[in-house]
Amino acid sequence: MENFPYNSNPNPNNGDIYSSNFISTPENFDLSDYLFTGEGSGDDFWSQNEFVQSVSSSRGSYSNNPTPTSDHHDIKRTKGVKKYNKVEAKSRVAFRFISELEVLDDGFKWRKYGKKMVKNSPYPRNYYKCSSGGCNVKKRVERDNEDSSYVITTYEGIHNHESPFVPHYTHFPPNNIPTHGLHNLHL
DNA sequence: CGGGTTTGACCAGCGC
DNA sequence: GCGCTGGTCAAACCCG
DSSP states (O other), rough: TTTOOOOOOOTTTTTTGGGGTTTSGGOOOOOGGEEEHHEEEEEEEOOOHHIIIITTTTTTTTTTTTOOOOEEEEEEEETTTEEEEESSSSOOOEEEEEOSSSSOSSSSSSEEEEEEOOTTTEEEEEEEEEEETTTOEEEHHHEEEOOTTTTEEEEOOSSSSSSSSSOOOOOOOOGGGGGHHHHHHHH
């Protein structure tokens, strides 16, 4: 934890986003680079459109580049590879911040399960799963190929448990996260 | 020895 | 159909 200045816990199940220590080094973290994404089904916490509007309208450097991967989620699997179904949607949250370190210590335990070189980027993308049993939250970590001082971390899913390291804060409704938090905390 | 990391392989989706 | 790309698995490996 001491290697990373932010105690950011993006889990919408707790209120860390509103906690005073959510951002402890504002000079390194531009909240307008702090992205919320949802799935396209419209039934989610935040639809993709809501995300684009609420974030890109204020600045949104990634508004034209929302999390680019296919929005599918595991339902069943064949040999070695999961099959996906868009019907099952999960929330997704993306952060973009300046850091020399690529691993954001967010209070959860993550197990790395893959590393992949991605097109149009000299930097690999790393894949992590929450190592807590029964928790299917994943995150992807990659460097911004346009500005390697930035690290892009994308969380997918919602933890079904509390952070083992971060105290629980007051509950907040997920619907309140995006614009409200952005504007209140804008630097 | 248990848990995490590395890395090659596998598969699905997509564009052509 | 084919090739490319992204996401995941899992065996081997590493480390405390």
